[in-house]
Amino acid sequence: MSFRVNWKWCCFALLALWFWPSFAPHDPWKPDESYILGLVYEYTLRDNWLVPMLSGEPFMEKPPLFFWTAAGFSRYVFTWLPVHAAARLAAAFYIALTFIFAALAAGQFAARSRANNPSQAAWLTAILLAGTLGLVGNGHHILTDSALFASFAIALYAFSIFPSRPLASGLLLGTAWGMAFLTKGLLGPGCLGLAALLLPIVDRTYRQKTYLLTLSIALLAALPWWLIWPWRLWLASPELFHTWFWVNNLGRFLGENNLGPEYERGFYLKILPWHAFPLILYLPVLFFRQRLDAFKNAAPAALLCLLTYTILSLAKTSMELYAVPAVVAFAVWMGAQASSVPAAFERRFGLVALCLLAVSALLLWWTWAALYFGLPLQARLLHFLPGFAEKPNWLGVLSALALTIIVWNLAWRAPEWSKHQGAVRWLAVLVMSYGLVFSLLLPGLNYSKSYKAMMLGLATQLDKTQCLASFGLGEHERGNFHYYTGMRVERFEIGSGKECPQLLIQGSSMPANIRDYSLLKKAMRATDRGEEFSVWRKR
Numbered sequence: 001m002s003f004r005v006n007w008k009w010c011c012f013a014l015l016a017l018w019f020w021p022s023f024a025p026h027d028p029w030k031p032d033e034s035y036i037l038g039l040v041y042e043y044t045l046r047d048n049w050l051v052p053m054l055s056g057e058p059f060m061e062k063p064p065l066f067f068w069t070a071a072g073f074s075r076y077v078f079t080w081l082p083v084h085a086a087a088r089l090a091a092a093f094y095i096a097l098t099f100i101f102a103a104l105a106a107g108q109f110a111a112r113s114r115a116n117n118p119s120q121a122a123w124l125t126a127i128l129l130a131g132t133l134g135l136v137g138n139g140h141h142i143l144t145d146s147a148l149f150a151s152f153a154i155a156l157y158a159f160s161i162f163p164s165r166p167l168a169s170g171l172l173l174g175t176a177w178g179m180a181f182l183t184k185g186l187l188g189p190g191c192l193g194l195a196a197l198l199l200p201i202v203d204r205t206y207r208q209k210t211y212l213l214t215l216s217i218a219l220l221a222a223l224p225w226w227l228i229w230p231w232r233l234w235l236a237s238p239e240l241f242h243t244w245f246w247v248n249n250l251g252r253f254l255g256e257n258n259l260g261p262e263y264e265r266g267f268y269l270k271i272l273p274w275h276a277f278p279l280i281l282y283l284p285v286l287f288f289r290q291r292l293d294a295f296k297n298a299a300p301a302a303l304l305c306l307l308t309y310t311i312l313s314l315a316k317t318s319m320e321l322y323a324v325p326a327v328v329a330f331a332v333w334m335g336a337q338a339s340s341v342p343a344a345f346e347r348r349f350g351l352v353a354l355c356l357l358a359v360s361a362l363l364l365w366w367t368w369a370a371l372y373f374g375l376p377l378q379a380r381l382l383h384f385l386p387g388f389a390e391k392p393n394w395l396g397v398l399s400a401l402a403l404t405i406i407v408w409n410l411a412w413r414a415p416e417w418s419k420h421q422g423a424v425r426w427l428a429v430l431v432m433s434y435g436l437v438f439s440l441l442l443p444g445l446n447y448s449k450s451y452k453a454m455m456l457g458l459a460t461q462l463d464k465t466q467c468l469a470s471f472g473l474g475e476h477e478r479g480n481f482h483y484y485t486g487m488r489v490e491r492f493e494i495g496s497g498k499e500c501p502q503l504l505i506q507g508s509s510m511p512a513n514i515r516d517y518s519l520l521k522k523a524m525r526a527t528d529r530g531e532e533f534s535v536w537r538k539r
Contacts, residue, residue, distance in 0.1 A: 021438040022092040027450035031186040033142040038479020043071035056488035062245035065182035089245035094146035101153035107296040108160030109336035118203040125335025131427035134275040151179035152271040152325040170217025178225020186251040203299035267318035298336035305329035349422025368440035400439035448527040459485040461520040469497025472506040504538040
């Protein structure tokens, strides 16, 4: 009696296991998790949610949609979890929305062509997107941009249902514009809006009066998102509005005010081969088989992908995270044409991925055994983890064993249940690798990346009833310090804290009045000896 595998349940199992690292219990990690958590934590402490605050100081780099969501998860949904765990689940929520709406969009685009299978296209899109290196490298962290990824997926679904449901299309498109705006500012809705305006040029489906009605509905649906929070912010503080809108939005895009990462010419073209992998493998295959139809079959996704890459290339800042929304559109573009992918391509890709899966599993299990049981590799590993002496987490080990068995079986039997064994097995490689790292090696990773022990050690020298000044303390460290100790700092750099009897310094540079203080303690993380912290008290 043969057991018939339900391919949809197998796809769902792999996608569910993709979220394994999002549920892994670990401290907030530098860089982005630290300061984002600091902003979320401030919202959980107060009822006025208008101005984003970091350690008691307005922080106007980003609009507050993700902070609101994460704080809401912490205060009203997952009240029994630590704030950082609830915030990580908020990011996972937006990533899940991204998968769902990207898959739905691809299914709708595939339905327009009789040559494509809508259900197959939807699942392949989710599999491809989850397996893209650019997304998986960012998708398991506390990240504000996760809401931006979801907004792009929702916009693509709105475009895909336009011919049959113009009203719903307009409402969803407006919601996507609003989400993008309240997540990242002008760049997201700018890309989506320009794509909406150019669509009639590249796809005749949108050359009708009904499309104008859809755009009008979208504009009305977006207005509350665009107006309410900015208007309230302007009324509360025109200076903060100016800092957010002009300095952090336009200034960052134009490269002024020394904000954002450094500009590098051709940056997004350079990272494309790995950042959009394995999507970049499917692109020439589909163009070879379909010529221009490869563009026409999912024109909105193709247009949004190319347009986003182009706009990002014109900006004066470069960062691989910024390109992930383009990857979302790229996945929908490729996945919508699932039926056109040659079986021979999938077989060869699947064979390579299966070999990588076996190698990655063996390597990670061997690394775990070496770290805890004294194999010859242990000395090299402990060189990067000085002072690490934790015992194995046997619950994590059992979970990792179960993960290994399940993922290996799904990948090994992929040819029985999927026509796209290459994409499935590649996703299995990433699910296995990230799952084992966040199960077997999590204690060591957390030891190397967490500030908790060091900051709590510094706090033992401080009086929480007295104010604390800081000098040289970065935004990541400020957020972490407030979260762990409950103490806000007043920065010398902005003219605050001169009367505080306590001082926290990061780095070797000292303020001019350091002679007025006596040193209480110096500390640094065991895995980063170049990052020094010290606490002082006025004489």
